[in-house]
Amino acid sequence: MSVASTDLATLAVDTIRSLSMDAVQTANSGHPGTPMALAPIAYQLFNHTMQYDPAQPHWPNRDRFVLSCGHASMLLYSTLHLAGVKATDKDGNVLDELSIKLEDIKNFRQIGSVCAGHPEYAEAAGIETTTGPLGAGVSNSVGMAISEKWLAENYNTDDHKLFDYNVFALCSDGDLMEGVACEAASVAGHLKLDNLCWLYDDNSITIEGDTSLSFSEDVGKRFEGLGWNVVHVADVNELSNLADAIEKFRSCTDKPTIIICKTIIGWGAPNKQNTHGAHGAPLGWDEVELAKKAYGFPPEEKFYIPDGVVEHFANNLGQRGAADYQQWNETWTAYKSANPEKAAELQAIFDGKLPEGWDKDIPEFEASEKGDATRNSSGKVLNAIAKNVPFMIGGSADLAPSNKSDLTFEGAGDFLPNQYGGRNLHFGIREHAMAGIVNGICLSGLRGYAATFFVFTDYMRGAMRLSSIMHQPILYILTHDSIGVGEDGPTHQPVEHLSACRAIPGLNVFRPGDSNEVAECYRAAMQITDHPAAMVLSRQNMATLCRTKYAPASGCAKGGYVLADCEGTPDVILMGSGSELGLCVTAAEKLTAAGKKVRVVSMPCMDLFAQQSQAYQDQVLPPEVTNRVAVEAGLRMSWDRWIGLQGKFVGMSGYGASGPYSKVYEHFGINEDAVIAAAGG
Amino acid sequence: MSVASTDLATLAVDTIRSLSMDAVQTANSGHPGTPMALAPIAYQLFNHTMQYDPAQPHWPNRDRFVLSCGHASMLLYSTLHLAGVKATDKDGNVLDELSIKLEDIKNFRQIGSVCAGHPEYAEAAGIETTTGPLGAGVSNSVGMAISEKWLAENYNTDDHKLFDYNVFALCSDGDLMEGVACEAASVAGHLKLDNLCWLYDDNSITIEGDTSLSFSEDVGKRFEGLGWNVVHVADVNELSNLADAIEKFRSCTDKPTIIICKTIIGWGAPNKQNTHGAHGAPLGWDEVELAKKAYGFPPEEKFYIPDGVVEHFANNLGQRGAADYQQWNETWTAYKSANPEKAAELQAIFDGKLPEGWDKDIPEFEASEKGDATRNSSGKVLNAIAKNVPFMIGGSADLAPSNKSDLTFEGAGDFLPNQYGGRNLHFGIREHAMAGIVNGICLSGLRGYAATFFVFTDYMRGAMRLSSIMHQPILYILTHDSIGVGEDGPTHQPVEHLSACRAIPGLNVFRPGDSNEVAECYRAAMQITDHPAAMVLSRQNMATLCRTKYAPASGCAKGGYVLADCEGTPDVILMGSGSELGLCVTAAEKLTAAGKKVRVVSMPCMDLFAQQSQAYQDQVLPPEVTNRVAVEAGLRMSWDRWIGLQGKFVGMSGYGASGPYSKVYEHFGINEDAVIAAAGG
Numbered sequence A, B: 001m002s003v004a005s006t007d008l009a010t011l012a013v014d015t016i017r018s019l020s021m022d023a024v025q026t027a028n029s030g031h032p033g034t035p036m037a038l039a040p041i042a043y044q045l046f047n048h049t050m051q052y053d054p055a056q057p058h059w060p061n062r063d064r065f066v067l068s069c070g071h072a073s074m075l076l077y078s079t080l081h082l083a084g085v086k087a088t089d090k091d092g093n094v095l096d097e098l099s100i101k102l103e104d105i106k107n108f109r110q111i112g113s114v115c116a117g118h119p120e121y122a123e124a125a126g127i128e129t130t131t132g133p134l135g136a137g138v139s140n141s142v143g144m145a146i147s148e149k150w151l152a153e154n155y156n157t158d159d160h161k162l163f164d165y166n167v168f169a170l171c172s173d174g175d176l177m178e179g180v181a182c183e184a185a186s187v188a189g190h191l192k193l194d195n196l197c198w199l200y201d202d203n204s205i206t207i208e209g210d211t212s213l214s215f216s217e218d219v220g221k222r223f224e225g226l227g228w229n230v231v232h233v234a235d236v237n238e239l240s241n242l243a244d245a246i247e248k249f250r251s252c253t254d255k256p257t258i259i260i261c262k263t264i265i266g267w268g269a270p271n272k273q274n275t276h277g278a279h280g281a282p283l284g285w286d287e288v289e290l291a292k293k294a295y296g297f298p299p300e301e302k303f304y305i306p307d308g309v310v311e312h313f314a315n316n317l318g319q320r321g322a323a324d325y326q327q328w329n330e331t332w333t334a335y336k337s338a339n340p341e342k343a344a345e346l347q348a349i350f351d352g353k354l355p356e357g358w359d360k361d362i363p364e365f366e367a368s369e370k371g372d373a374t375r376n377s378s379g380k381v382l383n384a385i386a387k388n389v390p391f392m393i394g395g396s397a398d399l400a401p402s403n404k405s406d407l408t409f410e411g412a413g414d415f416l417p418n419q420y421g422g423r424n425l426h427f428g429i430r431e432h433a434m435a436g437i438v439n440g441i442c443l444s445g446l447r448g449y450a451a452t453f454f455v456f457t458d459y460m461r462g463a464m465r466l467s468s469i470m471h472q473p474i475l476y477i478l479t480h481d482s483i484g485v486g487e488d489g490p491t492h493q494p495v496e497h498l499s500a501c502r503a504i505p506g507l508n509v510f511r512p513g514d515s516n517e518v519a520e521c522y523r524a525a526m527q528i529t530d531h532p533a534a535m536v537l538s539r540q541n542m543a544t545l546c547r548t549k550y551a552p553a554s555g556c557a558k559g560g561y562v563l564a565d566c567e568g569t570p571d572v573i574l575m576g577s578g579s580e581l582g583l584c585v586t587a588a589e590k591l592t593a594a595g596k597k598v599r600v601v602s603m604p605c606m607d608l609f610a611q612q613s614q615a616y617q618d619q620v621l622p623p624e625v626t627n628r629v630a631v632e633a634g635l636r637m638s639w640d641r642w643i644g645l646q647g648k649f650v651g652m653s654g655y656g657a658s659g660p661y662s663k664v665y666e667h668f669g670i671n672e673d674a675v676i677a678a679a680g681g
Helices: A008-027 A033-049 A070-083 A102-106 A136-155 A173-177 A179-191 A219-225 A239-251 A285-295 A309-338 A340-351 A374-386 A431-443 A454-469 A482-488 A497-502 A515-527 A553-558 A578-593 A606-611 A614-620 A637-643 A661-667 A672-678 B008-027 B033-049 B070-083 B102-106 B136-155 B173-177 B179-191 B219-225 B239-251 B285-295 B309-338 B340-351 B374-386 B431-443 B454-459 B461-469 B482-488 B497-502 B515-527 B553-558 B578-593 B606-611 B614-620 B637-643 B661-667 B672-678
Strands: A064-067 A086-088 A094-098 A167-172 A196-202 A229-233 A257-262 A368-373 A392-396 A424-426 A447-453 A475-479 A508-510 A533-536 A541-544 A561-564 A572-576 A598-602 A628-632 A648-651 B064-067 B086-088 B094-098 B167-172 B196-202 B229-233 B257-262 B368-373 B392-396 B424-426 B447-453 B475-479 B508-510 B533-536 B541-544 B561-564 B572-576 B598-602 B628-632 B648-651
Touching: A008 A033, A008 A070, A008 A102, A008 A285, A008 A309, A033 A070, A033 A167, A033 A196, A033 A239, A033 A309, A064 A070, A064 A136, A070 A102, A070 A167, A070 A309, A136 A167, A136 A179, A136 A196, A136 A340, A136 A431, A136 A454, A167 A173, A173 A179, A173 A196, A179 A219, A179 A431, A179 B179, A219 A229, A219 A257, A219 B219, A229 A239, A239 A257, A309 A340, A368 A374, A374 A475, A374 A515, A392 A431, A392 A475, A431 A447, A431 A454, A447 A454, A454 A475, A454 A497, A454 A533, A454 B454, A454 B461, A482 A578, A482 A661, A497 A508, A497 A533, A497 A637, A497 B497, A508 A515, A508 A606, A515 A533, A515 A553, A541 A578, A553 A561, A553 A606, A561 A578, A572 A578, A572 A637, A578 A598, A578 A628, A578 A648, A578 A672, A606 A614, A606 A637, A628 A637, A628 A672, A637 A648, A637 B637, A648 A672, B008 B033, B008 B070, B008 B102, B008 B285, B008 B309, B033 B064, B033 B070, B033 B167, B033 B196, B033 B239, B033 B309, B064 B070, B064 B136, B070 B102, B070 B167, B070 B309, B136 B167, B136 B179, B136 B196, B136 B340, B136 B431, B136 B461, B167 B173, B173 B179, B173 B196, B179 B219, B179 B431, B219 B229, B219 B257, B229 B239, B239 B257, B309 B340, B368 B374, B374 B475, B374 B515, B392 B431, B392 B475, B431 B447, B431 B454, B431 B461, B447 B454, B454 B461, B454 B475, B454 B497, B482 B578, B482 B661, B497 B508, B497 B533, B497 B637, B508 B515, B508 B606, B515 B533, B515 B553, B541 B578, B553 B561, B553 B606, B561 B578, B572 B578, B572 B637, B578 B598, B578 B628, B578 B648, B578 B672, B606 B614, B606 B637, B628 B637, B628 B672, B637 B648, B648 B672
Parallel strands: A064 A167, A167 A196, A196 A257, A229 A257, A392 A424, A392 A447, A447 A475, A475 A533, A508 A533, A572 A598, A572 A628, A628 A648, B064 B167, B167 B196, B196 B257, B229 B257, B392 B424, B392 B447, B447 B475, B475 B533, B508 B533, B572 B598, B572 B628, B628 B648
Antiparallel strands: A086 A094, A368 A541, A561 A598, B086 B094, B368 B541, B561 B598
């Protein structure tokens, strides 16, 4: 085998390989084989393909690169380092230092290094999304491609083309085996996203061994069925073949493209290449040295960067990117003069800010015994906000009429194939891809939302977790809460999901107790721009409380607040959320009439309440009052923190049942009598 | 439109439609359109295709019918009723009454009716699995088909063919849009499951409207890519076309088959058919009457069953099924004489029992400071058990070498295409399908297990929930718990998953604290045959405790037990699980040395502990001792119940970090000092 570097391109490719091997070996942990296999692709994309200025890593019109096979993180780190991508500060300002320093690479997989085991968004400029859980990255890439289409359609003018970027995603067998990838691919094919290119690392190796153990499908044919342009590359080491394939992507104008690349895992490591031994463990220094020899590199030198490689990137990517960026900046300057209003919207998108007056139309709801389903109030509040946040887009996994998640005001429109200006997305019955796509939309600066039945958060928790890890302010609109779902029965009645979602760190779970709490929970959620929010909403009506009699719903901003109180120290605190808040209120009335001193605490968002000062928490839930009753048509788990060992809980302890919702409530004994009894009344 | 019934077959089909309409209309809730569309398919399958004896609904060699589009539940209920499927008691004995009575249908979607909103397994004989969450049923069907192959390969002899059943699944656009269905289809195509037939209801309608909104792929081509035999039926009302298509399934011997059936939702309802108005809401009595007129039925009569329809089923399905069953029973009798040992295994499968001596080789582990990773002990215990439970089969989502989930004893073997006798399944990187498939395997009487990294339970919660709803004893082997994962970082470190999984009602989450607890947790889990179990296991080593010094690990059977105690009332109770149990033990030693009275409680399974008598719980956690410290490298939520408002918690409060695991533990302050400080030491 003679693979010694003979030109700058090969030298650069082999440097990516060599840095990746050394980092994994030094950490004694990681995945060396895939960076070695995919180095030519990363090289070709960054140095010769992408519209990307390493000096402006947040340039809005940059091509996006998503490493969906996040375990190959060293591929990204090595490439970003050699490409000279600049670091940015927390506000996004470019700093005069590298985003990935050689020191970071040397500290790969150590605490404090930006080079984490898997790429972590915002750890370093150039990492466009957090990847690792397979299938996540490719689903994000569809959201990024949707965003480009939407931005181009809404903001480009005949005179000024601000958006024309492409999205490239590198993916593995594992990505493509995951269902979420198929869902996302189906959406992309349906929408004819010709700005999206997946490069599939077809290496025939998985952790358990050869893909023939479990993966024998004809991926190309599957993707043709999904409406994709399918291109093959027989050997990624032939850079001209890669370039040709990318050209086929560029020239296809009605479909997304998948480039199926035959690769050899651990390429260049004489004893381990093409085996699963090169996948998830260091090669061993001996094998690393042999590989370096094969590349013609000094075998014992670690983190070696041959002369000319950095310059080679600077002369290609660097110069091309700088020119592209400069030209775009001129367009942007001209655009700002010509279209000040649109430009202001764009600036808000670029800055991650809400526009002036975004909340001015949030309604106040009049007190009403009949009330309304909170999913209905949610529809009204969502529309009132979205009307004034022109870059808020989203949709449902085929449940918009039930989720009340459609934007219905004039001009909202649908986002459809070749009709990319609309704000109502149709995700089909693909919850996981929906959440992954909306992650991609939020990463592109837009305020995205995703709607489905609450029970189906089980299908998309992976993506919800990533929303939170990446601090993206995605709004999850989750209707058909708990046994209030009624006739659809246990499979459709979320009982454990409140606790399960509250368990996701950083996800703010709101369960508003009437229409005005819906309004105030939305107001709070929209302003928290660094955390996702889950809005849990009812199918059934609940009374709209009289806010002159009870405390104002603005207390929702603190997560929990005293809704109704007594004189002096309460005998009992009733606390509840959502559809059970009303039960607390009416039970409290009866208890009070019977001479009890009762406080009612509304707890629409435990996560926010837990963030308040201890003083505030103690004010709402005085430690000396241990007679506490929580009421929620879900499981008890997340309430134990607030009710304590002596606390009582009126709610569910197992799965629901099929029947009209009021009968289901009775069946499970969630009613006023139970609350009164638990309170000792 | 003239669709009046002209023969018994059409009459039967229209009766299914009519019963379904009436039930939905009477409930004023449900999905009428799909039963109306798919009635010919259900009719053709049951009455003319399936090997199924309505008098023996648990016959092991029956063809399986899975209604993956569970919202069309009335299709199943109507058909089971007309087909005369008999009820069974809790032990599976056939009763002399119908499984679905007309009264049940009249009480569709009411509490107490076996006709729930979606089909609920075990509510009534003939319901083979719980469906409703889309994609679940088709994934189950793959598990059922795998089971048939496995049973046939292991138990059929040249003389006696006991197993040759087929599995039919009816699925919708929604099923096929869900990623889990694609994963499952890929597995089925890979394994060449020619005993599996999906019938796809291609009606071009979803809840939001026409499928053109979100679903335009070429399903046939996609399935060809997935390795399936693709057959088309232009109009399901032409029963002969359906029969021909089913014949094409029967004659295909190297692939699963999908029959793509063009249908018209709400068929026969003149104003609503072919619109999404026929999907998820009653048609209205007026429209119901018009549809009945179109069928030539008395328009005002409800729950009308024309003369001859029940007899028509009896004369076809009934007679055919009885003959088939009788013949099989003769074979089974002969088999028992010829192969008593194998027959005993089969009897255990049919009865859902563990074989004699199943636990005789469970090892005891010697005390060791170095200890072992619980994933390693798990591999040993799993093998020790599976060796003696010949019908325990399972596998991993491409992580077997990491999960230690391979059966390595002689004769275990791999389950591969055309090699169906092996016990090690290879699911590929498809967690959700894996869990759905293993549900199907357990529903077929085998003891199935599914392995992956704990963090990826997020990908398969939907199916885990269904394991529990269906009371199936699936064993989830979940390694790489918490921040002990180390270098792979936050995306791979489950921190909220313990609470999130403990929240699933009926799922027993075990987190053993040393090798002997692994053994005892397995022993407990295996014996609970009506609940799934999640075995949460570490990547890193933990000490094997000396069980003469500490209490025996058999306490695991109670979920929580006193591991180490003091004289008199403890000053503090330290409790922990898994990798943090050792921290409690060493911290307790130091605290004791400093004069504190310390009790250590091991809590490997909160779910089981919560099921113990209050007396036992109080004995382990005396109410008067409120100084309690819980230690777990996860979130606090599920511990609040045990530590109370005054309790302390040493664990995680957010996502992890990438680094060597011991450094990550230090970074987050989960160590002996923290435990001692929390204990007030």
